[in-house]
Amino acid sequence: MEPRNQTAVSGFLLLGLTDDPALQPLVFSLFLSIYLVTVLGNLLIVLAVGSDSHLHSPMYFFLCNLSLNDICLSTTMIPKMLVSIQTQDQSISYAGCLAQACCVVFFAVLESFLLAVMAYDRYVAICHPLRYTVLMSPRLCLLLALFALFMGMAEALLHILVALQLSFCAHREIPHSFCELAQVLKLTCSDTLLGNVLIYVTSFISGGVPVAGIIFSYVRIVSSVLRIPSSKGKQKAFSTCGSHLSVVTLFYGTGFWVYLISVVTDSPRKMAVASVMYTVVPQMLNPFIYSLRNRDMKGALRRLISGSESLL
Template identity: 65%
Template sequence: MKSVNQTVVSGFILLGLTDDIELQLLIFGVFLFMYLVTVLGNLLIILATSSESHLHTPMYFFLSGLSFNDIFLVTCTIPKMLVNIQTQDQNITCVECLTQVFFVLMSVGMENCLLAAMAYDRYVAICHPLKYRIIMNPCLCILMVTLSVMGSMANALVNGLMVLHLSFCTELVIPHFFCELTQITKLACSNTLIDNILIYSSSCIFGGVPLSGIILSYSQIVSTILRMKSSEGRHKAFSTCGSHLSVVSLFYGTGFGVYISSTVTESSRKTAVASVLYSVVPQMMNPFIYSLRNRDMKEALKRLISRILSPL
């Protein structure tokens, strides 16, 4: 096949999740609903934590950052997919595709880092309660978020720039509903060894390192809780970690599920369907998990909704 340089590639074709027109209409409705629920739910979390003074703590500071990041992540992918279905135009320009790659990588990296920061916060709160305010001071919290943003942006920028050096064949069809980096590298006619090494390395750093930190934090938390003599104290300590553990399990569980499905199936379309689990579902479910399992958040949301509805 004749290869062309990236500079003359006008764009790619996103196949989406299905070719069936009637099924596309159903998918349009489902994803529009999921997008609206995700944005509204996470926006309520942000507004509730900012409006309640007693929620101005490191835990809810990181939660607000996670909610903002979830809104950003789904906005990078779903609106373009909905527009493509509505217009029946599967084309995406090269600039749009690379922009999508950059922001998706940055958002996923941020998700990992914020979950690790929240795990560290729970570790300090339970294992070192007397030093909590000293250790988890505002400067440290802002520094952790700033480093997470800068690291995620650097990773996304490096991986995005590597795509510019690839040469592509005439077949520029991406069997996905958004521009995923691994799917783009598979289309390249040039050598992608360095790109694959970089993708693998960055996945280990921004996926493996935060996960290792989360596991280490919770191993210390469990050890501390089991040493508590009071059953009420153990229950309270476990309850403060319940919401975060649920979010972590959902995010990494779906991520591993997508990885396993991609290794056992050769169908790229099935992998695209599976990727919905880590790129859409956790972001939609996070507000429900925190509002249902966290008493303070539940009460804050009730008061916020009451204030919003009272003028009506």
């Protein structure tokens, strides 16, 4: 694969979710609402955990990381989409496209590994409750968060190194509302075999390894809970995992849905809609899942909101 001077590449055109002018205001309003709800909901989670000393535990430390990551992932895509709709300018620079593609990869991989780390935290809490504070020490929690961060950075760096080796043809239209390396590869004149292999391998690692860790953790959790004699004890143990399991199901369930869409349809527009929903809907719903299913979180949010009202 011969490298090419990429300064000759002026940029790309993001075709978005629809080319119907009548639907543009609806799409703009929908994604503006999604973005505002995502940012506000996840910020409330972060503020509630930070302001309540009862929530200063490993579980909520990882939840804060997840909320901040959800804000960043949504910010990587939605503001650019909204500006494009508002200005009717679908162009994105070459550097901007690569930066967006790598940021999406980074935050998506980070989310995947954070969910796996949170599953491990729940495993330790239920299967080794007496040693929980020792096993989940602040140092280990920090190392686990840094490991998730490193995996996201490593995959994003690999993707950008692949993209920097590409040369492009005259066709510059990406049938998406954000830059994705798989779509960029379709526009290149270079040999894409290595790039596609790397994408599939890294996707398997970033998806398969966390999923395997989550499955292992929950198999051990279920096995441990079933040995609890009282039904009340079983219910309490499962309730501590309910929110995380719901978030995991939503994240990987929508990801599997996107994969099915790609298999059964050749429509670029349908793929674009599916990909956007996968990268914005879980991030919007995560705060609601944790606040509605978690009694401690609901209490912290009530105290935060009532404290804010008293200041006003």
